Structure formats: C-alpha cells, structure tokens
Amino acid sequence: MNANGETIIEVEHLVRRFGDRAVLDGISFNVHRGETLVIMGGSGCGKSTLLRHMIGSMKPTSGSVKLFGEEVTGMTEREIERVRLRFGMLFQSGALLASLTVGENVALPLVQHTDKSPDEIEQIVKQKLEMVGLTGFEDLKPDEISGGMKKRVGLARALALDPELLFSDEPTSGLDPIMTAVVDELTLNLTKGSHMTAVVVSHDMTSAFRIATRMIMLGHGSIVAQGTPDEIRNSSNPEVQQFIHGKADGPIPLNLSQEEHKDHQHVRPRPFFGARFRFHHKHP
Amino acid sequence: MKNYLQLNLSLLYWILIAPFSGQFFKIAPIFRQMVFIGVRAAPMVALTAFSVGVTLAMQAAHSLQSLGAEMYIPDLVMITLLREMGPVLIAVIVIGRSGSAVAAELGTMKVSEEIEALEVMAINPVQYLVVPRFLAMLVMLPALTIFGNYIGILGGWAVCRFALDFNTAGYVMRALESADTWDLYSGMIKSVVFAWIVITIACNAGLNVEGGAEGVGQSTTASVVQALLAMLVTNAVLTGIFFFSA
Numbered sequence: 205m206n207a208n209g210e211t212i213i214e215v216e217h218l219v220r221r222f223g224d225r226a227v228l229d230g231i232s233f234n235v236h237r238g239e240t241l242v243i244m245g246g247s248g249c250g251k252s253t254l255l256r257h258m259i260g261s262m263k264p265t266s267g268s269v270k271l272f273g274e275e276v277t278g279m280t281e282r283e284i285e286r287v288r289l290r291f292g293m294l295f296q297s298g299a300l301l302a303s304l305t306v307g308e309n310v311a312l313p314l315v316q317h318t319d320k321s322p323d324e325i326e327q328i329v330k331q332k333l334e335m336v337g338l339t340g341f342e343d344l345k346p347d348e349i350s351g352g353m354k355k356r357v358g359l360a361r362a363l364a365l366d367p368e369l370l371f372s373d374e375p376t377s378g379l380d381p382i383m384t385a386v387v388d389e390l391t392l393n394l395t396k397g398s399h400m401t402a403v404v405v406s407h408d409m410t411s412a413f414r415i416a417t418r419m420i421m422l423g424h425g426s427i428v429a430q431g432t433p434d435e436i437r438n439s440s441n442p443e444v445q446q447f448i449h450g451k452a453d454g455p456i457p458l459n460l461s462q463e464e465h466k467d468h469q470h471v472r473p474r475p476f477f478g479a480r481f482r483f484h485h486k487h488p
Numbered sequence: 489m490k491n492y493l494q495l496n497l498s499l500l501y502w503i504l505i506a507p508f509s510g511q512f513f514k515i516a517p518i519f520r521q522m523v524f525i526g527v528r529a530a531p532m533v534a535l536t537a538f539s540v541g542v543t544l545a546m547q548a549a550h551s552l553q554s555l556g557a558e559m560y561i562p563d564l565v566m567i568t569l570l571r572e573m574g575p576v577l578i579a580v581i582v583i584g585r586s587g588s589a590v591a592a593e594l595g596t597m598k599v600s601e602e603i604e605a606l607e608v609m610a611i612n613p614v615q616y617l618v619v620p621r622f623l624a625m626l627v628m629l630p631a632l633t634i635f636g637n638y639i640g641i642l643g644g645w646a647v648c649r650f651a652l653d654f655n656t657a658g659y660v661m662r663a664l665e666s667a668d669t670w671d672l673y674s675g676m677i678k679s680v681v682f683a684w685i686v687i688t689i690a691c692n693a694g695l696n697v698e699g700g701a702e703g704v705g706q707s708t709t710a711s712v713v714q715a716l717l718a719m720l721v722t723n724a725v726l727t728g729i730f731f732f733s734a
Contacts, residue, residue, distance in 0.1 A: 261604060261607060288607075288608055288610040295601050299600065299601040299605035300605075301602050302600070312611070313611075316609070
C-alpha cells in the first residue's frame with residue numbers, strides 16, 4: 205500500500221438523494237497513485253452511483269469529488285472532457301458501440317483524441333486486444349462475441365489511451381475463472397508497472413482480495429468498513445463477515461421494502477423488470 | 489422541450505463554432521449517413537412521387553376536362569408538386585423510414601450505456617452521433633425532393649401521354665412554361681426546414697430514451713408523430729408566408 209503517494213481521487217462528504225432517500229450519505233475517502241481500491245457492497249447499496257459521481261456523469265446533492273486534484277462536481281461539460289482523457293472506464297456491460305467492429309471500438313479513443321496514423325493505431329489496437337486475450341477478433345461485431353468477451357474488449361478500449369486511472373464496474377462478473385484470473389493479473393501488472401491507479405466495483409470476493417490494496421464496503425449509503433484486504437478479512441463487523449463469506453443469514457437486510465424501493469427508483473416503477481438499479485443522467 | 493432547444497444549440501455550436509477552434513467534424517460518417525438516409529430511400533421516394541404525379545394528373549384531367557381546359561393539366565401537376573406535394577410527401581417518407589430508424593438507433597445506444605460510454609471517453613455524443621446525421625439529412629432531403637419532383641412530373645406525363653391527347657414535347661413545354669424558379673425554390677426552402685425538424689426531433693427522442701426496450705419503442709413512435717405534426721404545421725406556415733402574405 206502506498207498511502208504516501210500523490211492523491212488521485214478525493215471524495216469528501218458526498219451526499220446524493222433521490223427524493224427523501226439518501227443513496228449516498230456522507231461518503232469520504234481518498235485514493236492514492238498506484239493503489240487498487242475495491243468498492244463492494246450488496247446490489248442497490250449505491251456502489252455504481254458512487255462510481256457515476258467519480259466519473260462526473262452524475263452531480264451530487266452536496267459534497268465534493270476531486271480527480272487529479274481538480275474539483276469535478278462543478279465542472280462544465282468541456283472542462284470535464286479534459287479530465288476524462290486521463291482515465292478509462294470499463295462498464296458493466298462493456299458498452300461497446302454495436303455499429304463498430306471490435307477493432308474500431310478499441311481504436312475509437314485513439315482516432316478521436318490523438319493524431320496517430322492508421323498504422324500506429326492498428327498496432328496499438330492489436331497490442332491492447334492481445335493484453336486481454338482476444339488476438340484476431342478485430343473484425344467481429346460486438347453482437348458476434350460473448351458477454352465476457354465484450355467486457356474484455358471494453359477493458360482494452362478503456363486502456364487504449366494508457367490512462368493514469370481505471371474505473372471498472374464489475375470487471376469479472378460473467379467471466380470464467382481462468383479469464384477472471386487473466387483480468388486480475390492484468391490489473392495487478394498495470395497498477396504495479398505503470399503506476400496506474402484502479403477503482404474496481406466488485407461482487408466477486410476471490411477477485412477482490414486478489415487485486416485490492418485497499419477495500420471499502422458500502423451499506424445503506426455510507427461506508428461500513430474500509431481497510432487493507434487483511435483488515436477486512438479479519439474485521440469483527442458482522443456485516444462484513446456475512447458479505448465476504450456470502451452467507452444468507454446475517455445483519456444485512458435481504459430486500460428493500462416496497463416503500464423504500466419506490467423512492468429508490470427514480471424512473472417510473474416497473475415491477476416486472478427486477479429490482480436492479482438503473483442509472484440515468486437526469487433526475488427529478 | 490428544454491432538451492430539444494439544448495440539442496439545437498449544441499448542434500449549432502458543433503457545426504458553426506467548434507470547427508474554428510480546431511474541432512472539425514469528420515466527413516466520412518456524413519457520407520455513410522447520406523447513403524443510409526438518402527440513397528437507400530430513393531426507390532420508395534420514386535414510387536411515392538410517381539403515384540402522386542399520376543394521381544394529380546388524373547384529378548386535374550377530371551376537373552379540367554369539363555371546362556375544356558385540359559391544356560392546363562401539366563401546369564397543375566408541376567406547380568402542386570414543386571410547391572407542396574413534393575416537399576411534404578417526401579418528408580413523410582423520410583420521417584417514416586429514416587427518422588424512426590435514427591430515433592430507434594440512438595435510443596438503443598442510450599439504453600445500452602453506449603452514449604454514456606462515449607461521454608466518459610470524452611467524445612461528445614452530439615458531435616459524434618448527431619452532427620453527421622443532421623448534415624446528411626440537410627443535404628439528402630432536398631436532394632430527394634428534387635429527385636421526387638422529376639419522378640412526379642414523369643408520372644403526370646405518363647397519364648397525359650398515354651391516356652390523353654398530349655405529345656411529349658407539348659407536356660414538357662407546358663410544364664416548364666407554367667412554373668417559375670420561385671416555385672422550385674420555395675419547395676427547396678421547405679425541404680431544408682423539414683430536414684432540420686425531422687432529424688432534430690428524431691435525435692432528441694433517441695438521446696432522451698428512458699426505460700429499456702419499451703422506452704425505445706415509445707420514443708420512436710413519439711418521434712414519428714411529433715415530426716409529422718411539426719412538419720405539417722410548419723408547411724402551412726411557410727405556404728402562408730410564401731404565397732399568401734404578398
């Protein structure tokens with residue numbers, strides 16, 4: 205752990221309300237260069253909302269988020285684009301552009317933001333795809349490859365500009381154990397070798413303990429526990445123990461009540477589409 | 489409505505201002521969209537315009553024959569097509585075909601997080617997705633209208649030549665004499681305005697989809713209805729300004 209390094213992310217007293225319900229209720233933490241921070245917590249606990257605030261696509265009700273020492277919460281779209289060039293983001297679904305091929309998807313940030321020649325770009329695309337174990341897939345369309353492959357292409361795309369900071373939203377869900385290990389290994393190498401910093405939202409405890417240098421567990425909108433993987437593993441907090449060992453019985457409530465759930469969903473209630481939290485840019 | 493105005497403003501920014509600060513839009517995607525929006529719509533436009541030309545000629549023949557004024561059939565076909573039927577009907581075809589496709593495409597991208605991914609990669613969705621479609625539409629709808637006008641006049645000729653006593657030269661002469669350039673230009677101005685309305689409504693609907701596949705469907709339908717209404721009302725206003733105010 206490198207607690208003395210440069211501070212890359214500073215989150216202070218972050219509050220986000222949807223109606224009366226505070227999904228994030230006063231969250232503060234720092235991430236230093238070279239660290240891998242794993243954020244964990246049950247579905248709907250605010251992990252992804254927190255991530256959305258860190259990448260500047262949601263504005264908090266109050267509090268501040270600083271990336272590379274710059275306050276992002278009050279930034280205009282133009283200013284935030286400059287900051288976004290310095291980090292990569294892997295979406296839960298991969299979020300590849302369906303109209304482009306795998307190769308074009310990985311090349312997209314390079315084409316848009318650099319003056320590199322087509323040959324150089326092709327070279328970089330090859331190299332990034334090789335890193336995620338997808339050599340030779342350049343010419344396929346996203347709907348011709350599996351979900352796990354899409355996610356790895358998404359990772360290759362997030363890494364295309366060699367970012368200083370990588371955000372990953374559940375990078376290993378839907379991957380087989382071997383590919384999970386490959387992706388974890390990749391994250392470890394990148395944070396070690398190039399001083400990249402990683403923030404990973406994950407449910408996958410094996411992977412989380414493998415890559416994390418620090419962990420945060422969220423629950424009911426605030427930080428339940430934080431510390432090094434060892435500290436978390438040996439935590440006396442029963443919620444933490446229940447979560448990392450995946451037990452059905454314990455202090456964490458199983459379901460949101462219907463009442464809470466209604467406030468929680470800021471879109472129209474749609475009872476048949478499951479309780480997964482969807483994210484949008486605009487809120488009432 | 490606020491979203492719609494914002495979209496228009498940022499569209500103007502990316503087309504008129506950003507190129508001077510070094511962020512020129514890429515040309516290749518515009519041509520790709522032109523093929524999709526314009527070239528692939530040509531057969532449908534041709535069929536529509538031909539039917540309309542034939543219908544106009546038959547209706548004109550029916551009314552004018554009783555007055556002994558068949559010689560004015562080409563005038564009526566020509567002027568109706570250039571001023572009204574050409575721009576309006578071809579816009580209807582393009583709304584149904586390309587407008588709905590754009591709304592559905594952008595809507596699907598929105599619900600599958602692709603738009604958000606673009607934003608996080610510091611790629612502006614308006615610049616990357618809307619500008620090429622907008623420019624393609626602004627070029628192709630007037631182009632399709634000119635093409636449709638020709639085909640419609642051909643339809644009128646077919647009726648006059650084969651069902652009535654016209655010869656080809658007579659039809660062409662009469663048609664050309666009757667219309668002045670303002671008839672064509674007024675239709676072109678309408679067509680450009682319709683292009684603007686159709687594509688901005690479609691893109692706005694797509695970019696603001698919420699609520700999964702169901703939301704994409706609703707937005708697409710809404711965009712078609714809104715674009716049709718906006719187009720027809722604008723047409724009435726423009727006709728009033730062009731031909732009724734002076």
